[in-house]
Amino acid sequence: MVVLSQNGRQQLPLIKACKPNYGFTGIPVIDMTSPHAKAHMVEACEEFGFFKLVNHGVPMEFMSRLEDEGIKFFSLPQSEKDLAGPPQPFGYGNRRIGPNGDVGWIEYLLLSTNPDSISQICSSISPENPEIFGSAVVDYVSSVKNMTYEVLEMIAEGLNIEPRNVLSRLLKDEESDSCFRVNHYPPCPELEALRGRVLVGFGEHTDPQIISVLRSNNTNGLEICLKDGTWVSVPPDQDSFFINVGDSLQVMTNGKFKSVKHRVVTESRKARVSMIYFGGPPLTEIIAPLPSLVKEGEETLYKEFTWADYKKSVYKSRLADNRLGLFEKK
Ligand code: GA4
Numbered sequence: 001m002v003v004l005s006q007n008g009r010q011q012l013p014l015i016k017a018c019k020p021n022y023g024f025t026g027i028p029v030i031d032m033t034s035p036h037a038k039a040h041m042v043e044a045c046e047e048f049g050f051f052k053l054v055n056h057g058v059p060m061e062f063m064s065r066l067e068d069e070g071i072k073f074f075s076l077p078q079s080e081k082d083l084a085g086p087p088q089p090f091g092y093g094n095r096r097i098g099p100n101g102d103v104g105w106i107e108y109l110l111l112s113t114n115p116d117s118i119s120q121i122c123s124s125i126s127p128e129n130p131e132i133f134g135s136a137v138v139d140y141v142s143s144v145k146n147m148t149y150e151v152l153e154m155i156a157e158g159l160n161i162e163p164r165n166v167l168s169r170l171l172k173d174e175e176s177d178s179c180f181r182v183n184h185y186p187p188c189p190e191l192e193a194l195r196g197r198v199l200v201g202f203g204e205h206t207d208p209q210i211i212s213v214l215r216s217n218n219t220n221g222l223e224i225c226l227k228d229g230t231w232v233s234v235p236p237d238q239d240s241f242f243i244n245v246g247d248s249l250q251v252m253t254n255g256k257f258k259s260v261k262h263r264v265v266t267e268s269r270k271a272r273v274s275m276i277y278f279g280g281p282p283l284t285e286i287i288a289p290l291p292s293l294v295k296e297g298e299e300t301l302y303k304e305f306t307w308a309d310y311k312k313s314v315y316k317s318r319l320a321d322n323r324l325g326l327f328e329k330k
Helices: 037-047 060-074 078-082 115-125 130-158 168-172 189-193 247-252 307-314 323-327
Strands: 002-004 012-016 029-031 050-054 091-097 102-112 179-185 197-205 211-216 222-225 231-233 241-245 262-266 272-279
Touching: 012 102, 029 037, 037 050, 037 130, 060 102, 060 130, 060 179, 060 272, 078 091, 091 115, 102 115, 102 197, 102 262, 115 130, 130 168, 130 211, 130 241, 130 272, 179 197, 179 262, 189 197, 247 307, 247 323, 262 272, 307 323
Parallel strands: 029 050
Antiparallel strands: 002 012, 012 197, 050 241, 091 102, 102 179, 179 272, 197 262, 211 241, 211 272, 222 231, 222 262
16 A cells, blocks of 8 residues: 655555456345345345345435535535534544544545434534525435335345334434435546556445445445455446445344445546435444344354444444454454
């Protein structure tokens, strides 16, 4: 790994471009209205911890309105954007990711999904017109949440576990600790001169929550790591969602589902905008393998811990750390 240090810019990690497989066509595409969707979701979560969702029912208008509002915000002068930062953990962030020294070619807004907290932060995002940004976030997030509840209920049915809301109830709970981010990966024209290298927008990591739901514009950049360790590029699709299994769902399925390792690399010419809903449980919830998924005589792989315990440990870690390692039974 080398660093880019031009025009006094902060040093950022560069990784070799040849690594990901751009031709991989095996990413599962699941039609939410298909009678086979439940079984396919379970297969995809076991094999990839990742799938693309089509026919999801979220209005395209909510997706494009939030993208437009996001672009407007990121086009503001730096001094105005800085008024909404730094993220602690919510707010506007630039280059720095998390509290422990990770950096990337990115700026972002990290928000709680609670409507009060959204309107509070939106008054620093657009003081003259906080409702415009706020209502775009609220409409989008509430629609994506409903779709995610349904996905988790379909997964529970596909796994043959009861009740149907055994997973979705954690996100539906008023105390659910969910969050939301809008990411902007600016283009980097200097990269043209550094042929064969790409800039890391968001370094490799797994998401700590139960499930993450991503939508991006039509710019490349997202890569996932397959079970055999190869990185593949995920062709963007602005009309679809990409679902990621998080660490907590890996634990709840006693390792049957794998949280997907992923990262974002930067294009030299085109900005990437993504928005991600991270569905997390209430802080007091114990994250443990669901008894109905542990066969008789089978060992549980993880120690018992609450989401608050895990979150505390997450915020002490670096992006690429294996956070679940600390909670595995040795
Ligand atoms: C990764 C998933 C979500 O984006 C996030 C990230 C969080 C942050 O940006 O504040 C973390 C990262 C994420 C995991 C390790 C810690 C915390 C940055 C970081 C280095 C919001 C989350 O929940 O965990």
